[in-house]
Amino acid sequence: MNRKKVVEIKNVSKIYHTIDGETYALKNISIDIYHGEIVVLVGPSGCGKSTLLSIISGLLKPSKGEVFINGKKVESTNKEIGYMFQRDHLFEWRTILGNVLIGLEIQKKLNKETKKYVEKLLDTYGLGDFKHHYPSQLSGGMRQRAALIRTLAVKPDILLLDEPFSALDYQTRLAIADEIGTILKNEEKTAIMVTHDIAEAISSKWWISFKKTGGSLPPILIRLTPLK
Template sequence: MTVEKVVEIENVSMNYHTLDGETLAIKDLSFNVYKGEIVIIVGPSGCGKSTALSIISGLIKPSSGKVVVNGKAVVEPSKSIGYMFQKDHLFEWRTILNNVLIGVEIQNKLTNEMKEKAERLLELYGLGEFKHYYPSQLSGGMRQRVALIRTLAIEPDLLLLDEPFTALDYQTKLAVADEIGRILKKEGKTAIMVTHDISEAISMGDRVIVLSKRPSTIKSIHEIKLTLDVERTPLASREAPEFRHYFNTIWKELDVHVK
């Protein structure tokens, strides 16, 4: 069976020009992402992980190389790519339902059918009774779920997630990562996520890409294969016997050790 290729990243490099000179942030980045796959990018702080996501989304043009999504070169932001940021960026004056619908409103796609779909998503993922609430009335974890549902509502082919759980406390982070991981798999979404948390990367990812320190190159790619007696979820993944092996291997590759 042929697996459909959704994303092709070919020899992408990024130079930043300042008054002090030129800084090479990313060098010859190349990898593919396949339909329904969750790929996680990890790397040392400041190595260019978020820059890579911005290039894939079309927000930043690379100095060289190209990004192709579903056979089309990415040259600007596209409605086929959804982006979930570190902060939920919910509008405090709009209800939860109206926050979810903001993307389809911007795209002039708001119909009764789209509204019903948004309500179904909220109901399906435990937020139906809160659809007429305002963001200030929700917990941080619930707000992040709303932010994901808002991204799903525009029906993107590719989801980009930039450290979406950073602002949450540890217990909430574990719970929300588990929920969002389940949602992505249930919806069959293709996703690329950036994180600095190795455990999060292993528990959520089908593959984990390890970047080097700047200028960022691909140091290794790990295909995550875990032995589990139950359905694989982010929380269940942490119980797999291989989990510690992946953690120790990736930790050693990260170039973040104090000498």
């Protein structure tokens, strides 16, 4: 069965110019990612993981190489991509429902149908009874679930997760990583996550294969394919 290739990273390098000369943040990185996969880049801080996410999202231009999303070259930010950051960035003065609707409001897509979809996500993933609560009333893990639902609300094809659990304690990180993996599987999303914690990367119920990234990027690439 042919799998749909959704992300193509071709010989991507990022070079910064300093008084000491050129410094490579990334060098000759090539990765193909298919629909329904979670790909995790594991490596220490400062090794280029977040830089690669920024290039994929269109927030940062590569010095060399190209990135394609669904066959189209990435030239700028792309509405097909959802980005989940290290912090949940929930607005404390808005309810959980208000927070998860904000992307739809910004994109002028909020209507009865999209609101119903968001409320279904909240109900399905255990936040329906908390939709009128404020972020300060939720646990760290619940806040991260709300942040993910906010990202899913605009129905992106691909999710980029930049150390999304780093603000949580270790046990909560492992639990919420498993929960997030289940949500992504249920919603049939493709995701790219970066982390420095290999235990966090493999703490979900997926088939896992390990591969060194191409080029000079230090992290290990972990390809997670959903169990049937």
